[in-house]
Amino acid sequence: MTGLFTLLKKGSKSSLMAAIVNFVLGTLKLVAYIFTGNVAMFAEMMHSYGDAANQLFVWVGSAVSKKAPNEKFPFGYGRLVNIVCLFAVIIVAILAYETVLEGFHHVMHPTHQEQTMQQFLIAVGVLLIGVVLEGTVLYKAGQEVLEEVHKPTNGIHPFTTSYANIGRAKPATKLVFMEDTVATGGGVIALIAIVIARFTGWTQIEGIVSIIIGLAMFYVVFKVFMENAAGAIGRADEEMEVHASKVILEHPEVSDIKRLVVMKEGEDKHVEALIEVRNHEFNLRQLTEIKKEITNNLLQQPHVTDVNIEIMEDDGLDDWKSGNGSSINRNIYE
Known part of the structure; x- marks a missing residue:
């Protein structure tokens, strides 16, 4: 048991942090859904819980991949992290599909359900908390990216130069960084969409934003899948x-x-x-x-x-x- 805990300590810290943050966000969105009855908030809750399970999966995989080589696996378990990331992006792909589908239905069949000011404030408050927490995880993942390529990690570098060096990051770190880029950016534009819909009555904008976020998630799926598929097979650097x-x-x-x-x-x-x-x-x-x-x-x-x-x-x-x-x-x- 001690050996297992020692091994888990070697897992991607950004993945573990992202799993915890997404679980907390999922719980907050569950509470918000109970108070508001907003179907979109329910979808966001499922999205956060799905991301939490996904990142926990990546964390365990990245830890086990550091297991020492043995006679059966003389080159170690390094490729396991690529295989884990492949399974992880399948989860992301499913979530992306559901996000795009929900957005499309909302654009084609917009709902005009009136929200009370209390319900509106709860939705805005949860999204603001989500942006802050996701941004914190993104900053931490950006720091890990820069640490892995021996670049400065202070100031705004994790939000800037990390994007120029993401190609050289570890697979687990890269997955977390790209996912949280989408999550943080998506939270910001979702917040803007809710405010616009509230004060203009243009509810279709929430569906449009949902489609944009879903397509961004598909881009993450494509990039991460192609790289980790090559890594699982074995490729030259x-x-x-x-x-x-x-x-x-x-x-x-x-x-x-x-x-x-x-x-x-x-x-x-x-x-x-x-x-x-x-x-x-x-x-x-x-x-x-x-x-x-x-x-x-x-x-x-x-x-x-x-x-x-x-x-x-x-x-x-x-x-x-x-x-x-x-x-x-x-x-x-x-």
Whole structure:
């Protein structure tokens, strides 16, 4: 049991925080629905509870994915977080569909039910609380994004520069960040729509906003699904390959890179490289020292957990710059 709790502590903090916040919001919206009888508030309540279950699922998956490798799974459980995120976006897709469908029905068949001022204030108050809480989770997720890419996390950076770096974030963090971007933005425009509908009588605007939010959720589904599907299958990280090549070529004894692959296993990255050295007279101890230095430098890079380096003598060809990926039939020092 102690081991389980220790493992769960390694889960995505932003996912856990989002799950708690959405559960609280769902409960607030349930109370608001009881007092107002507003069907839209009931839908929002179900949406929040669905998001809470979704984020809890992601949190557990991200924790279990950090379980240590064993004989059965020698590369660890890293891809599990990709699989979990795939299941999570299915939930989001269902919610997005229901949101768009409800919005469409509301546009085609608008209701003109009169709300008392008390009911209006309750609805506005709950949405305001929702925007604040969702914005807090979004800020925290933005901080995690920036921490993972070693960028400043203070001030308004989590609301600004985090969007430019979201592509390099962990799958669970990215899912939470994108979902809460939609949730926070959706809460703001839903609040505006309720106010406009109240004072102008144009109730169709609530349906239009619902459709917009649903389409934004579908965009999140598409982006997250495509990335995690590739991650579950196993894909090369081209951006990290470029960065790793710079780290390797910085070593004074390395003349070229014959082959370099960086594979993503969930949040973890595995580096395999075949490099060429300048001096043909190196003994085994010197080659081992070069290999150790390069390996240590690569392990210091974000999310790199495993490095396999092979060394061969310089063949006089500029393979890395030319992009030649042909097979090698030469002596290789390990």
